[in-house]
Amino acid sequence: MSETIISHAPSVKTRPLPEHPLVTIEPGRGFGGAWLREVWAYRELLVFLAWRDVKVRYKQTALGVLWVVMQPLLMTLIFSVFLGKLARVPSDGLPYPVMVFAGLLPWTFFSNAVTQSVTSIVGNANLITKVYFPRLIIPAAAVVARLFDFAVALIILFGLMAFYGVSPTWNMAMVPVLALLAAILALGCGTFAAALNVRYRDIGVVLPVMIQLWMFASPILYPARLVRDAWPRAYRLYELNPIVGIVDGFRSALFGRAFDWSALGKTTLIAMLILTASAYFFRRVERGFADVI
């Protein structure tokens, strides 16, 4: 019985307390350096959550890795038959399937990352109501998890390129940079929609439609040059769609063509702006997550 008898005099091994509080709790803690440092401090959790996401998905689905590959492959097949063969959509001097697959790859990554980060907050309600960590970690982890799928699909693309005799060049070194750019954009769009989704659950219904419209407004099934040649004036507007720069850059990287650096610069700027604005908005609403979720 002795193990349950508690001494009521706390034997304090005095450790000097820090001069300043480690944590101050008060309403409306802001958006700034302190918050960003905290997000950074939780980077390991981000990796763990992303890893859980990947692991669980691959354990649960019988087809596992295969499924990640099948989605863009099947789409490529369908589009190649109907758009490439029948409608004869131009493919910029490349085999149509290679061009489409190279476009679908970053697009699939982007759209899946956005979709998953939107549902991630509500899907992790049990974490949000029980433990503290910067909430931004959750949608960020969803984006990182999709990067893994992207890497797997990239291997298939190399196979496809070899099959059609498209030889790789040093331009490929830009692939990780472009993937990062796509990730930044996905995180920006994802956090914004995720924050909205906590309050307005019908975002989940609207989102797939938006994503689909966005796909057709981006050079996935056709080369960007098609738009530039047909409507040179409207192209400036078209270019404001950051996916244009990313997909076009991606194709340049894979097929050894010259990069349009100014377009990439603009895209980077837009993606960063979206991310900053979204993070600000997310920070404003995240304090209420645990109360409304």
Place this chain on the structure above:
Amino acid sequence: MRPIIKAEGLAKQYRVGTSEPSYRTLRDAIAGAAVAPFKLLSRSRRSSRGETVWALDGVSFDAQPGEVIGIIGRNGAGKSTLLKVLSRITEPTRGRADLYGRVSSLLEVGTGFHPELTGRENVYLNGAILGMARTEIKRKFDEIVAFSGIEKFIDTPVKWYSSGMYLRLAFSVAAHLEPEILIVDEVLAVGDASFQRKCLNKMQSVSEQGRTVLFVSHDMTAVTRLCPRAILLDHGKVLSDGPAHDVVSAYLTSGVGTTAARVWDDPASAPGNDITRLRAVRVRTEDGRVTDAVDIRRSIGIEIEFEVLQSGHRLTPNFHVFNEKGVNVFITKDLDREWQDRPRPTGVYTSTAWIPGNFLAEGTLLVGAAVSTLDPVTIHFFERDAVAFHVVDSLDGDSARGEYAGRYPGVIRPALKWTTDFKSAANGTEASR
């Protein structure tokens, strides 16, 4: 000494009521936005729709390093909200708290556990969620697994675990946290007795290492055993703060907790309906004294006084007795044929249920009082926690304890009759007493 936690005027407001759901559809918001632009973003203090409630209303306290503080109060007193604010899960509406140490909160065990992942994988994941670094988990991994006692199944997905194994693993991750401030909520309410003891011991050793623990519980025995100091919350305010024994007994005896006698003077506010209405509930000793402390060896009378306003109904008074851990010890109802088989005329009735001596265990018992009709089942009123009383053993040696004075678990403590058969090993002759 400087406090490690300094809370000043913490307040948290929630919106309640059915008029506004916690989340809305975009269509509602667009419609609303036309009327009140940016109402969404501005955290309006007063909402035209729905009422607000202050779950915390100006809570201030200091905690010294190494202190173990129990936080008690009725349901809805603001205990959980306080823990959530201090563990940063939700922001306060007003006020401020400075924490001079790393905080870990344990509002449940196994947060983030995923059934598809193995025990090993979940240890890493859960550790990261609770704020441990990967290197730290790696270093403590063997210790965590050994503590849980499920080494053999560590590479099995936790969906195949029994709930006991699951809890043991989850708790052992939590037990290896090394924060300066530990915030614990009711986790002890789960698991079997030996698991609970393990938790209590771990909390004790945590405090011995100079860490500060905030512990919310309904288990008054655990609070008084573990915590030198307790804070009593009521309606979001600190009602008393001091030595746990004093605060707990104040809680149990004051109107904040419950009392041995409750009388409803005003029929309008008394529990009940048009048929019958509660007037009073009392706890009495054998000799009729109203008391909140009863000898474990003596029988206890629980009395309900109710008025029948409409004649012609068959009515059964009944009591629901709970211990301080919330376990329903028993339910008892009036079996007296004389009153059960006939519709009651209007008037005032007083019925008493007699609980025998040497039956309940020591501790605090809470009594819910109700009057029901059994066929068809109708509950005319049910007053939860109407009265409370303490069963006390004065250790005179003639209770069910006998001469033993140590810890004595069990929901009830009957003094049973024992018989013994004896076969002597010496000569093989049979002797029986």
